[in-house]
Each structure stands twice: as structure tokens, then as C-alpha cells.
Amino acid sequence: MITKLSVTSIYVHDKDEALAFYVDKLGFEKGNDVQQGSYRWLTVRVPGEDGTEVSLEEPGAPLHDEATAEQLRALMAKGALSGLVLITDDVRGLYDSLKAGGFTDFTMEPTDHFYGTDMGLRDPSGNPIRVLQQGKGPAS
Numbered sequence: 001m002i003t004k005l006s007v008t009s010i011y012v013h014d015k016d017e018a019l020a021f022y023v024d025k026l027g028f029e030k031g032n033d034v035q036q037g038s039y040r041w042l043t044v045r046v047p048g049e050d051g052t053e054v055s056l057e058e059p060g061a062p063l064h065d066e067a068t069a070e071q072l073r074a075l076m077a078k079g080a081l082s083g084l085v086l087i088t089d090d091v092r093g094l095y096d097s098l099k100a101g102g103f104t105d106f107t108m109e110p111t112d113h114f115y116g117t118d119m120g121l122r123d124p125s126g127n128p129i130r131v132l133q134q135g136k137g138p139a140s
Contacts, residue, residue, distance in 0.1 A: 012057065077126055091119055
């Protein structure tokens with residue numbers, strides 16, 4: 001029986017740029033950073049969590065041939081690949097902090113829903129990210 005999800009992956013254009021975004025802007029911590037020949041295994045994770053890591057993968061060798069890598073890059077540019085859903089205890093505070101730091105690639109400002117408050121943004125590679133503050137939304 002499966003008991004835990006260890007790693008999930010997203011595609012990025014540049015691993016160092018993605019690392020800086022997830023660590024410096026969103027507050028993740030670097031997980032694994034291992035060079036294996038020409039391949040770099042790089043992950044980030046929520047600080048203090050002994051849980052799921054996000055592998056930052058660049059399309060291309062050794063994972064993909066160039067034609068496949070180019071198709072993946074085109075899909076990334078459209079935001080058409082899978083993204084992440086993150087949980088925070090202060091979505092409006094995170095929004096304000098990102099804005100104050102010059103971040104502008106929001107797809108939705110913090111919005112109240114029946115399940116809580118969430119916002120949307122894209123990472124530097126175009127991956128969609130939803131950030132949710134769980135809790136009671138507006139009264140019905």
C-alpha cells in the first residue's frame with residue numbers, strides 16, 4: 001500500500017532561476033541538489049516539512065529528445081502544463097509581500113470563496129500556481 005507522495009515534478013526553463021523564485025519569493029527551502037553527469041537533480045520543499053519535494057526539471061537530455069523538449073517548452077510558455085496548489089496561513093500578506101518585491105505575474109488577486117481565499121500566479125517558467133488560505137469564505 002502506498003503511504004506517502006515523495007516527489008512531484010514541474011518543468012522549468014532554468015533551474016537556477018526557478019530555485020531563486022521558489023526559495024526567495026515563495027519561501028521554500030532547497031531540498032536536493034545533486035549533479036549526476038550532465039543531469040542535475042534539484043528539488044525544493046516547504047520549510048520544516050518532511051514531505052513532498054518538488055523536482056525542478058528542464059526539458060531536454062537526458063530526459064527528452066530535442067523535439068519533445070521543444071514541445072514541452074512551448075506548452076510551458078502557454079501555462080498549459082500542470083502547476084502547484086500551495087497552502088498559506090495569510091494569502092493577502094503573501095500577495096502584498098510579492099507585490100512589494102516587484103512581482104507582477106499574478107493571474108488572480110486574492111479572492112474569497114466558500115472554501116477560503118486564494119490567488120493565482122505564474123512562476124518564471126509560466127507554471128500556474130494557486131495559493132490557498134483555507135477557511136471560511138464569505139457568508140452565503
